[in-house]
Amino acid sequence: MKRPLRLLSALLLALLLNPLAAEEESLLMMRSSQSFPEAMLAVQKTLGEYGYTVSRVQRVDIGLTASGFETDRYRIVFFGKPEEIRHLSGEHPELIPYLPLKMTIFAEQDETLLVALDPTALDDIVDDEAFAQLTMRWKNDIIAIMDELREY
Amino acid sequence: MFRSTLFLISGLLLSTTLLAAPDGARLYERHCSACHGLEGEGGVGVPLVLPSFQRAVEDDFLFTTIRHGRPGRVMPAFTSLSDAQVRAIVDHLRSWAPERPQQAARPVRKPAHGKPGRGKALFAQHCAQCHGANGEGGHGTGVTFSRPRDLPVMAPALNNPGFLAAADDHMIKRTLMEGREGTPMVSFLDAGLNEQQIDDIVSYVRSFEEEPLHWQYDRDEAPAITMESSYDLQTTVENIKRAAVGKNFRIIRIQRLEDGLFEEGEQNEKQVIVYFCNFNFINEALSLDPRVGLFMPCRITAVEKADGTVELMAINPRYMSRLFNNAELDEACTRMHNLYESIIEEATL
Numbered sequence: 001m002k003r004p005l006r007l008l009s010a011l012l013l014a015l016l017l018n019p020l021a022a023e024e025e026s027l028l029m030m031r032s033s034q035s036f037p038e039a040m041l042a043v044q045k046t047l048g049e050y051g052y053t054v055s056r057v058q059r060v061d062i063g064l065t066a067s068g069f070e071t072d073r074y075r076i077v078f079f080g081k082p083e084e085i086r087h088l089s090g091e092h093p094e095l096i097p098y099l100p101l102k103m104t105i106f107a108e109q110d111e112t113l114l115v116a117l118d119p120t121a122l123d124d125i126v127d128d129e130a131f132a133q134l135t136m137r138w139k140n141d142i143i144a145i146m147d148e149l150r151e152y
Numbered sequence: 153m154f155r156s157t158l159f160l161i162s163g164l165l166l167s168t169t170l171l172a173a174p175d176g177a178r179l180y181e182r183h184c185s186a187c188h189g190l191e192g193e194g195g196v197g198v199p200l201v202l203p204s205f206q207r208a209v210e211d212d213f214l215f216t217t218i219r220h221g222r223p224g225r226v227m228p229a230f231t232s233l234s235d236a237q238v239r240a241i242v243d244h245l246r247s248w249a250p251e252r253p254q255q256a257a258r259p260v261r262k263p264a265h266g267k268p269g270r271g272k273a274l275f276a277q278h279c280a281q282c283h284g285a286n287g288e289g290g291h292g293t294g295v296t297f298s299r300p301r302d303l304p305v306m307a308p309a310l311n312n313p314g315f316l317a318a319a320d321d322h323m324i325k326r327t328l329m330e331g332r333e334g335t336p337m338v339s340f341l342d343a344g345l346n347e348q349q350i351d352d353i354v355s356y357v358r359s360f361e362e363e364p365l366h367w368q369y370d371r372d373e374a375p376a377i378t379m380e381s382s383y384d385l386q387t388t389v390e391n392i393k394r395a396a397v398g399k400n401f402r403i404i405r406i407q408r409l410e411d412g413l414f415e416e417g418e419q420n421e422k423q424v425i426v427y428f429c430n431f432n433f434i435n436e437a438l439s440l441d442p443r444v445g446l447f448m449p450c451r452i453t454a455v456e457k458a459d460g461t462v463e464l465m466a467i468n469p470r471y472m473s474r475l476f477n478n479a480e481l482d483e484a485c486t487r488m489h490n491l492y493e494s495i496i497e498e499a500t501l
Contacts, residue, residue, distance in 0.1 A: 025228040026475035027443060029186035055412025058449060060434065063404070067431035071438070076445050082413040089409060089423060096409065096423065096453050097376045097467040104445030108195070113186055115443045121475055125375045143182075150181065 030146040032112045039112035052079045074106040174237040176244030204333040206249035214242045216318035224479030271356025287311035311360040373471040381462040381500040391499035392426045401428040422456040466492045
């Protein structure tokens with residue numbers, strides 16, 4: 001490639017990467033060396049220890065298997081602090097589709113993966129300093145919960 | 153006295169520096185292990201522990217990859233990590249490497265200038281089957297993650313701006329010459345190509361920079377789809393159920409937003425969620441990206457406001473899609489967005 005063309009290509013690439021074309025890390029993920037049943041119990045216990053209530057567990061794998069699809073265990077855990085969820089759904093109804101919070105938990109052979117949305121991503125919806133502080137606390141809690149789960 | 157004070161201060165400074173040094177192993181565990189495996193054995197992400205990978209890539213490649221990610225290919229850009237943290241992760245990855253790049257089995261001479269035109273034909277013949285006709289990479293993240301494993305790795309997207317920024321010609325050439333033991337990538341020398349032909353392929357891959365993949369999300373997407381209903385709450389909920397069933401969904405649950413959070417009788421009765429599923433669609437979405445559980449199950453919430461009007465709300469899958477950095481989800485998210493809109497429209501009109 002001739003030098004000017006190479007420079008032009010480099011410039012084009014730099015433009016594409018600035019702002020960074022890849023999205024920032026917006027999902028909080030962890031891999032646990034625990035088996036799925038152990039990890040599932042640990043998730044529910046640890047959420048409780050951090051003051052969150054598990055409102056429901058959706059067993060996606062059961063529905064998939066019943067419909068004839070092959071899958072490992074796959075669940076969705078809904079959770080939140082009741083008063084916070086009530087306050088937010090009243091104060092900022094635009095958040096309702098994203099409430100309560102949720103975490104996806106699924107098996108990968110002998111290990112288990114957990115995925116949660118980084119709650120600070122919700123700051124795009126509500127432009128409010130107090131809400132930003134709340135989502136940051138949620139984020140820190142989820143990270144701390146995931147760190148604890150790694151220690152199990 | 154002066155000497156011992158100096159010694160003490162130096163010692164304190166050294167220990168502070170050591171204490172402040174980022175812990176690469178911990179950072180790897182927190183940010184990388186979900187995709188690349190606890191010991192770098194790979195999964196959705198490439199197997200980082202492979203000696204053939206470690207030999208082929210320089211520290212700069214790893215650093216730039218962590219920093220910029222791979223736009224649209226799951227690997228995010230880790231912009232919130234400091235340079236020191238990224239370097240600590242790179243050092244941790246290198247702790248697995250018995251051989252560093254300079255100790256490669258087949259040292260690469262300075263790459264000769266290849267001919268992209270000739271490289272294109274060779275690419276079509278030898279590379280396109282795994283890396284895609286235009287270097288777009290393997291499809292889906294279904295190499296692992298709760299799905300049956302049908303490939304040991306997902307073939308990287310060679311036309312990705314993140315890859316092109318991170319990989320120099322030397323690295324691409326070395327990979328072609330040596331292959332990646334433990335993956336389907338074979339040594340092209342062993343496959344019968346000569347070094348000039350390999351240079352041609354390298355030049356063709358580099359030519360992707362002239363027309364780089366331009367992939368970005370629409371940042372104007374609203375986070376939620378909302379619409380006001382002409383009906384009361386109960387009728388609207390029935391309408392949602394009917395409309396969802398009409399679009400081949402199965403109603404799996406009707407509940408209040410506060411169910412499970414407050415005792416029976418204490419929940420707000422004016423916020424009703426209709427959950428519904430189509431397992432064909434779920435199965436398809438999971439094969440594109442197993443993290444899509446965060447979209448599930450499909451849900452529309454009907455809320456009766458203080459003035460008695462009823463509003464319907466759903467997440468906007470096109471807004472959510474950008475958080476996954478997975479271009480393959482775009483089409484499925486658009487389809488789901490359109491389904492949500494049509495169900496909501498039908499339920500409100």
